[in-house]
Amino acid sequence: MPAGARDGTDAGRPTAETGLGASLRAWRERALLTQEQLAARAGLNVRTVRRLETGELRRPRSASVRLLAEALDLGEADLATLKRLAAGPPRAPRRTRVPPHQLPADVTAFVGRTRELALIGAPDTTGTADATGTADTDAAGIAGIAGTTGTAGTVMVTAIDGMAGIGKTALAVHAAHRVAAHFPDGDLFMDLHGHTQGVPAAEPAQTLARLLEALGFPGEAIPLDTGDRAALYRSILADRKMLIVLDNAADEAQVRPLLPGAGGSLVLITSRRRLVGLDEARTISVDVLPVAEAIALFTGTAGEERVAGASREVLADVVRRCGLLPLAIRLAAARLKAHPAWSVRHLLERLEEHQRLLSELHAGRRSIAAALDLSYRELSAAEQRAYRLLALHPGTDIAAGAAAALLATPAARATVTLDRLLEAHLLQEPNPGRYRCHDLIRAHGAERVAGEPEADRRAAMTRLLDHYGRAASAAMDLLYPYDPGTRPRRSSGESVPGATPGATMPGVAASGGAALDVFMPDADAATAWLDAELPNLLALAQYAADHGFPGHLQHLSATLHRCLRGRGRYAEAESLHARALSAARDLGDDAGEMEALLQLGEIRSVSSRYEAAVADTTDALRIARAIGDEAGELRALSGLGVSTGSRGRFPEALAYYTRAMEIARTIGHRTGELDALIGFGNAHRAMGEREQAARALTRALEIARVTGHRIGELRALNGLGRIHLAAGDHGAAAACLGRALDLARATGHRLGELSGLTALGLLHRGQGRLEAAVDCYRRVLEIAREIGNRNWQFEAIHGLGRLHHDLGRPGEALESHRTALALASDLGQRGDQARAHDGLACAAAALGRPDLARHHWSAALAILTGLGADRAEESGVDAETIRARLAEVTPEVIPRTGR
CATH class of the missing domain: 1.10.10.10 (Winged helix-like DNA-binding domain superfamily/Winged helix DNA-binding domain)
Known part of the structure; x- marks a missing residue:
């Protein structure tokens, strides 16, 4: 694997095997099937297979058991064993999972809407008559909907439409609270801002990211592509029974990716538009309240004592003046309640007066505006x-x-x-x-x-941006204490990373540098604050870009970079940094331009867009040298080392890392030296130069432990483990890789976990423990697909291809390496292409196809020659070995075994 190509973040997932899970897994591994392949053969959902293997689903249907047995080619005796294990012990405990509960508080004094509640499946059980005179006196509707979504396994989608202020959200939330107990896997609530003034409508990709995080997936585990996010979301919900409220939708396109595909979930959607394009949805159009229900709402909000003595005719006139709209009725009732001296008739006169002043508005808006004006004028x-x-x-x-x-x-x-x-x-x-x-x-x-006044509005927004900037900096310092030098400082007058000496971040703390007013005692509090405020921070960054606050935009861009990268929010990060770059260029701010380019380069590198990453980072390097910023030059050089090493250009990467180390040592930049040493060591390791690699990585490990840089420690350990593995020192390799895996899981560093698992797979293969190696690579493939990392998907598929070959399955090996080659070609990874060609050649030779073997070994040799390298980063994939194999591949002599 190219040095630096697969390094970044996640937490491991514990596995609780039962006898059924362990046996099923063992049968599957002997058949060399992935969970996906077994599910496809059996016609089952892949999540069902996964739950069986982890012990979460211990009582499968007998039909599913037989399908699994047929897919695994099991005989009757093994089928009987599988059925016995599937029965399991009585009342076997399930793996616990904390369900999300995101519903807002229920609406107080909710009245009426009995017809709509019944249609949704959450009828009013108090005996209140609906518009047709029918009373709901039992929970048949709730039981019906619970049965529909649970037993049949179908997704129920209800779209509620109506004009603004009609009470769509209140209805959806109230209905959701009534049926929530029938959805044991929890509830989700998302405001899509389809019609919120000043707030852009939520993009499906962003909404899916938030939904997946709520379902337990860390941000860095969320795929980049919107379609992949939607597929993962549907997979998770396929066997869950959840209640999902999607509020304030703009149109069908915004909603469609957010709908489950199967399972027992209920989805409630609200929109001002009738969503006729959602074929699977039942639509309910909400009209104004009937007069009787409107009076009941007014009375319940104001209080019985405040309407005592008022005639029904006067009450009816009041609610009609409110347009029979719940929002206006609540506002008017709140005014009455706040003024003990007012009578209901007095309130009516005031509403009539305001409505005459608003005669140019249509009826619905006039009613709400009158009620709002009345409430507003009564405020201090x-x-x-x-x-x-x-x-x-x-x-x-x-x-x-x-x-x-x-x-x-x-x-x-x-x-x-x-x-x-x-x-x-x-x-x-x-x-x-x-x-x-x-x-x-x-x-x-x-x-x-x-x-x-414009000056007052701007001063208010400056204060708000200052507040969020200070709080965001404090949160990031708590979460990432080892790299504060890559973020701007919190208070006015402090230097900005990458800026010329004495420069400050313009606009930040301009209101006087008030004390931080968010209490964050520890990293957990910082995480909670970021969880709650990240949507606001991104919205404020957009506001700063659109309304002339370039300093705050640059501050938020630089401060949130690590957070967005760690959470896998690459699209949002790229958009934010691109806006910061534009702002810096408009200002002629060289330091700000350099900072934005460095961040863009890093995001594009971890997204496997290496050409763009090299272009951005090269521009950053040019600026850093022009303004004499050695810290910026150091970061740019290391970034170029990562991007060029990821393309297999190791000598070039070594030159970048060498210069970066020189600068880091000159200016005493420990974190910069650590990063450069790790890149330098991994590049030497990829070139087969173990002594140089070991010296660099050992020094990096020392610095990481002294500075408490746990991510640096696990990266150094992963590199050292691979060196020991290549040298045949399996004990030392296992010690390093085991410690690295522990650190990766403790810190949530998912790419570090992938690196460690892959190396363990190599270790097990070298020791002849092929089933353990298969397990490692399948886990790598599972994680890589979850987080959308195609580099690691290549490693897993290529590794499984080698194991197919070792186990005497050259046909399966050939297919695996073809898939791996397609991935490597798509990514532009020349070194990995050479490895895949070698795998294809070995499989072809074992199948007795010398011409095909000769073709692929020739292609591998041509790639290595073109790269100016004698070897790829894999034992046995080197020019000397490949030339020898080419000489052997003749019609008379065909290798039949793997390496």
Whole structure:
């Protein structure tokens, strides 16, 4: 494998085998089948096979057992054994899994909508009559929907449509709470922002990433491609029974990738549009409330005592003035409740007055605007200001600390103000401590804040951006304490990494460098803060790019780089860094341009786009040298070493790493020296120069342990383990690789885990433990497919091809190496292409096809010659060996065994 090509992040997954799982797995391995292949042969879902092998699914259907036995070519005796193991002990415990619970709090004083609730399958069981006079007095609807989604295994999709303010979200959330107990695998809630003013509609790729993270997949395990993300999402939900609410959808295209394909899930969608393009969805159009239900909602919100004495005619007039819209009714009732001296008739007069002033608006909007104006005018001056300024926030929700920064007030006072707006029904609190507003209220606030002086609006957003910038820096320092030098500093006046001496990050802490108002005592708190705020941080970065805050944009880009890379959010990272690059170029900011180019180069390198990565990093190197930034030059040189080494150009990579080490030692940059040493050592190892590689990696290991750089330690151990393996020192190799795997799983470094597992596979193969080697490579393939890393998919498939050959299956070996060659060619990995050609040649020779063997060995030799290298990074794939095999391949002498 090219040096540096497969190095980056994840956590291992524990396996709890049962007798059934171990036996099934052993039969499958003897047949040299992957879980995917066995599932395909048996006509089962691959997740079902995986759950059987891990012990999570211990009582399969008898039909499934027979299908598995037939796919494995088992005889009657083995079939009987499989059935006995499948029966298992009584009440066998299942592997525990904590289900997500994301539903917002249920709506208070929810009334009516009995017809719609019944259609959804969550009927009102209180005996309230619906519009047709039918009373629901039992839970038949709930039981029916539970049976439909559970027994038949079909996905139920219900799309709720209606005008703004009609109560679609309230209905969906209320219905979801009524049936949630029937979905043991949890519930998911996603606001798609299809019609949220100032917030772009959520892209399916981003939404899928958030859904997968909620389902337990770390960000770095999420594939890059939207289609792959959707396929993984469907696979996970195929045997789960979940409740999913997709709120505020723009159209069918936004929703379609988010729908499960099979399983027992219920999906509720809300949209202002009728989603007729979703053929699988049942649609429910929500109209205004009937007068009786509207009066009940008004009374429940205001309180019985506040409407006592009012005639039904007056109450009916009030709710009609509210357009029979739930949002306007709640707002009007909240005003009445807040004014003990008002009567219902007094409230009616005020609503009539406001509606006359809004005669140019259509009825529905006029009703809501009148109710909002009435609520707004009743606020204190400070509360009105907060209402206006909160509409500036481009994110989805806001916490008290961020609101305090926006309002320039202490956090305790901000909390009081937020609670006051919450009591007035102008804010919602879907989760404790996090506030959001209805889209119509946001739009109303935006209209009001437009009259604010531009200087005041800009000052408020500067404070908000400062707050998020400081908090993000604090979180990253807690999570990645060993590389603070690659991020900008938190306070004004401190130097920016990569900038000329004395330079500062423009715009950051411009409001005076207020103290950090987010409490983060440890790394767990930092992770929780990033989990909650990352959508807001990305929205703020977009806002900064669009509204002339280049300094804040560059600060967020540089600060969030490690977070986005670690979470596998490559698309978002690339977009953010590209905007930062454009801003830096517009400003003529050489240091900012260099920083953005370095980050883009790294993201494109880990995405296997090496040509683009080399171009970006070369430009960064040119700028670093021009402005005399040695730290930036060091980072660029190491980045070029990674990208060129990944293309098999090892002598060129060594030159980059050598210069990087010289600079790192001159300026005392320990992390930079560590990175360069690891790249330098791995490049020498790939070239078969073990002594030089061992010296460099041993020194890297020392620095990593002294500085507490655990990722550096595992990378150095993986390299040393491979050196010991190549030297035949299996004991030392096992010690290094075992420790590296422990570190990878402890730190969530999934690419480090892949490297360690692959090396262990080589170790087991060298010791003749072929089944253990197969297990390692299949686990590598499983993880690589989960995270969308095609480099490691090549390693797994190529390794399995070698094992097929060792086990006397040259036909299967040939197919594996063909797949591996296609992958290597697609990635442009010349060294890996040589390895795949060699594997194909060995398989062809074993099949008695000398012409085909000669073709592939000639191709491998031509690649090595073209690279100016005598060997690829694999024992036996070298020019001397290949020339000898070419000489042997004649019609009379055909090798029949593998290497």
